[in-house]
Each structure stands twice: as structure tokens, then as C-alpha cells.
Amino acid sequence: MEITSEIKKTREIIKQAKAAGKTIGLVPTMGALHEGHLSLIRICRQKCDFVIVSIFVNPTQFGPAEDLAKYPRPFEWDCRLCRDNGVDLVFAPAAEEMYPQKQIIWVDVETLGDHLCGASRPGHFRGVCTVVAKLFNIITPDIACFGQKDAQQLAIIRQMVRGLNMNLEICPCPTVREPDGLALSSRNQYLDSQQRQQALCLLQALRRAGEMVAAGQSDTQAIIAAMKEIIERQPQTRIDYISIVDNDLLQPISRLDRPALIALAVYLGPTRLIDNIIVDPANKSL
Amino acid sequence: MEITSEIKKTREIIKQAKAAGKTIGLVPTMGALHEGHLSLIRICRQKCDFVIVSIFVNPTQFGPAEDLAKYPRPFEWDCRLCRDNGVDLVFAPAAEEMYPQKQIIWVDVETLGDHLCGASRPGHFRGVCTVVAKLFNIITPDIACFGQKDAQQLAIIRQMVRGLNMNLEICPCPTVREPDGLALSSRNQYLDSQQRQQALCLLQALRRAGEMVAAGQSDTQAIIAAMKEIIERQPQTRIDYISIVDNDLLQPISRLDRPALIALAVYLGPTRLIDNIIVDPANKSL
Numbered sequence: 001m002e003i004t005s006e007i008k009k010t011r012e013i014i015k016q017a018k019a020a021g022k023t024i025g026l027v028p029t030m031g032a033l034h035e036g037h038l039s040l041i042r043i044c045r046q047k048c049d050f051v052i053v054s055i056f057v058n059p060t061q062f063g064p065a066e067d068l069a070k071y072p073r074p075f076e077w078d079c080r081l082c083r084d085n086g087v088d089l090v091f092a093p094a095a096e097e098m099y100p101q102k103q104i105i106w107v108d109v110e111t112l113g114d115h116l117c118g119a120s121r122p123g124h125f126r127g128v129c130t131v132v133a134k135l136f137n138i139i140t141p142d143i144a145c146f147g148q149k150d151a152q153q154l155a156i157i158r159q160m161v162r163g164l165n166m167n168l169e170i171c172p173c174p175t176v177r178e179p180d181g182l183a184l185s186s187r188n189q190y191l192d193s194q195q196r197q198q199a200l201c202l203l204q205a206l207r208r209a210g211e212m213v214a215a216g217q218s219d220t221q222a223i224i225a226a227m228k229e230i231i232e233r234q235p236q237t238r239i240d241y242i243s244i245v246d247n248d249l250l251q252p253i254s255r256l257d258r259p260a261l262i263a264l265a266v267y268l269g270p271t272r273l274i275d276n277i278i279v280d281p282a283n284k285s286l
Numbered sequence: 287m288e289i290t291s292e293i294k295k296t297r298e299i300i301k302q303a304k305a306a307g308k309t310i311g312l313v314p315t316m317g318a319l320h321e322g323h324l325s326l327i328r329i330c331r332q333k334c335d336f337v338i339v340s341i342f343v344n345p346t347q348f349g350p351a352e353d354l355a356k357y358p359r360p361f362e363w364d365c366r367l368c369r370d371n372g373v374d375l376v377f378a379p380a381a382e383e384m385y386p387q388k389q390i391i392w393v394d395v396e397t398l399g400d401h402l403c404g405a406s407r408p409g410h411f412r413g414v415c416t417v418v419a420k421l422f423n424i425i426t427p428d429i430a431c432f433g434q435k436d437a438q439q440l441a442i443i444r445q446m447v448r449g450l451n452m453n454l455e456i457c458p459c460p461t462v463r464e465p466d467g468l469a470l471s472s473r474n475q476y477l478d479s480q481q482r483q484q485a486l487c488l489l490q491a492l493r494r495a496g497e498m499v500a501a502g503q504s505d506t507q508a509i510i511a512a513m514k515e516i517i518e519r520q521p522q523t524r525i526d527y528i529s530i531v532d533n534d535l536l537q538p539i540s541r542l543d544r545p546a547l548i549a550l551a552v553y554l555g556p557t558r559l560i561d562n563i564i565v566d567p568a569n570k571s572l
Contacts, residue, residue: 105396107391107393107450110390110391137450137453140453159390163390163391164420
């Protein structure tokens, strides 16, 4: 496995791999790899000949009050996990390599970025789109793997690829969970044991929503109210949003008459967790 | 020479050219080709093995009050000129092929797009950046040629390529002029004979500015005032802007202490013409 920090060197390695007829897969990450990332890497490994993991804590997607400085960066450990999972190349640039001057050009998405996670994180998805566009242009992958856990990010990246005619396939990968159901996240490590226990209410609320859909409930406000009640039973929670939206353009829907994304973001103390499920009222299973 | 209107077919042809080891050059145009475009094509022909001219009147860069509908589209003639000048492929998509659904993802540039032509054409450069990003992603050229006449567009495209790590070279090409000095433009054909004559004042003003710089004048306001006087002598002119800016980020400068772009836009009746020169006070020639 090779490790690069320079764009130029990275391009050379990829050029060689392509010249050898290999298909290129990318798993973009901010490091602090966990089983969720490893699942993306394994899926990518199955689909591509040459697997690249990018590790870059992207400053332009953090707000001024967010956790950029304290975001975990266990680089040696991340590289070991990549090596153990058959990664061919880790691309881990410094911020100065990715943003050598003040960024004045942005890729931005209308509408999709304004609500859900975008409402409490203004500019977040502009930063995500811009850095992912940069990574795609540097790495020119055939396939890039993204987790369904970050459902809004996935929807926006798909729109970006379609809207800018980027020539690659976006591969959505299922959310990986702890045995008790908590969705894996690098931010879970910020939780104390009480918060960790209370965090299970996210999936409990989503499961309740799934049951209500399966039982024929199509009023999204009724579903959201039931979810809210489950979350608010836990004293350390603060709801950022609970939303039911169409899974393409992420617009809120009032009646569940088509497949939809049920997504929520909840603070546990200072730590913000997200989770989601996709429901299809025509196919009434969670 | 091949002519395509579909993105998929275009990609296949380019893939074959690349597999044959050919370098790919792109000249993006809105058609209505004139000697200025042909000069870009010839420069591209010298630099690349496989030359593609895109012909697309991009709706997203026209304002609601602008001339999208009446923009000239002499397609057969354009194709003949391309063929005569050694073009390998003309890519001429319909608007529905480039924008199959409402565009919600945009490439946009801070600051550079707000003044000069951007001030009177809000959204123009967002449309330009977005369509050029799309064309670059479809065609994946090694080199793309742009005219120095559209100096702000050139500066913005260069920033886009740098800021999004696009892997191609932007080749700036000199402005081509009529024998009497008028910069070639598809919009020149809108001028009646009186306006055509008066349009010479754009270059006269730029030449006067060059002379003043050569004579040591470094006060940009004095230069602009002299240019303004030359333009306003012609009764059918209306000045949109006369600006002296640095040639990288296009910020206005008050003293000419480094190379700069002197640019202007002037209406002749309803027709808006632009022109520019680059001056270097250290090297006092026009």
C-alpha cells in the first residue's frame, strides 16, 4: 500500500494503475476510520481493481463553531486499517495541498443543501461538494463509495455528478451499526456512557416510524410527532431536526405516497448525531 | 470530421481517440464562428492530436433580458468552417441534452464574477463556469483554448481549473481583429454601418491608455478619464464600464505598479461590445 500527500504524485500513481487497465475506486473519508468506513472499503474492493482511500479533514465543510480542531486524526491507525483491508493507496493531503490559496471557486447545490443538516450547518454542503469535486478531479475514479448514513450528502453528491456530467458511478453503501443499533460515527467517541445509552433513541424513533409506515400511517406529521416523543424521553437529547423528505431532491412531503427518507439529527450533550432510514409505503417493510 | 449531439456517443469517440494515444484539445464556442474562433482552432490544432469544437448556445449564461433567442446559429456554416480547419469532432448538443432537468448544482466564483461584465450580467459567470465544467467533464480535454478577448471569462476559468484541481491546461489565445482594429465578435453583425464605424472607439480608447502607460502615467483614474472622453465623442455609445484591474483576481487597482488588464464594455445602440488590453508598466509597450 502506498501513502501520498501530494496531488502530483497521486496523479502519477493513478495514471500508472489506469495504464495497466485497472479500474479505480475511491472511498473519501475524514479519517478516524471505523467499521462503517471499512464496509465502504470492502464494497469498493469488490468493485474495483485499485482502491484509494482519501483521508482529509476538510476545513471548508466545518462551521466556525464546529469541531474542526478537535476532530480525531488517528493517522497511523487509519493507515493500518486501510492496509489490512486491501487498500492500494491512501491519499492524505495537508490542508495547504488542497487549498493552497483562499478558495474562491465553489460547487454549490440549490435547495437540497438548505434544510435538514444544511439548516444548522450553513455552508457545510458547499464545502462538501467543493472538496469532493476536487477529489474526483484529482483521482478520476470510476466508482466512489458513500455511506447511506450521510443520506443528504449522498443525495447531493449524486445531484452533483448528474448536474456536472461527472463520469463516475456513485455507489451508496448501507449504514453499519453497533450490535445495539447505534449507527457508527467518528463522533460516537465523544459520548459519555450515559449519552451513549440515550443515543439509542435515534434508531428507536426510526424503527417506530418504520412500524407506523408498515401499519399504513401516511401522515408524516403523525410519524414525526411519535418520533419526537421517543427522542424527548431521553433527558440529554436536543432535537436538531426530524424530517420526512423525498429521497431525490430532499423536499419535505406531507403524505407518504412514495419512497421517502426519514432522517433526524439529535444532539446528545454537545455531540450531534444523525441517522436515517428509507421507507417505501408500497413495500411495507422497514 | 464527426458531428455529435449526444454526450454518450461523444464520450465513446473520445475514449477511442485516447486509447489511440491522442491528446485531446477543446475549443468551446457558442457557434457563429468567425476568424477569432478559427484562430483558437488553429492554435488547438497545433497543440493537440484530436481537436473538438463544442457548439452550444448556453442558456444559463444569458440573462432574462439578453439575446438568447436571437443569438445567431448558422450551424451548417459553422460545421463547414470546422471541417476546413481540421477539426476532428464537433459536439453540438441540444439544451435538453446538457440540461435534462432543472439545473440545481452550480459552479460559482466569488468576487471575480461580481464586477466588470458580471455587474451588468448577474449570474452570467455562474452559467459560464457551470457549462464549462460540464464540457470539461464530458470531453476531458488535455488542453482547452479560450480567447483573451473575453478576459474576465479567461481569468475565471483559470481560477476554476486551479480551484477545483481540474487536470487540463488552459491555453489563452490572442484577440483577433478586423483590419481596422475592431475585435471580432459574433455580436458585430448586429451593428449598422454607423455603429460599426463608431465601434472603433473601443480600440482607440485602449490604444490611448497604452500610450499613457508607455509615457509613464500610473494614475488609473486619469487613464480611465481619457478613455471615457474618447468613447463619449461617439454619439451612439453608452459606456457599461471601463476598468483597470489586476490580471489574476481582477481587483480594481488605483496605481499601475504591476501588469494589469484594461477592459471596457460599451453599448452601440442595443449591442454590447467588449475589448481589452494587458499593459505592463515595467515594459512600456502596448
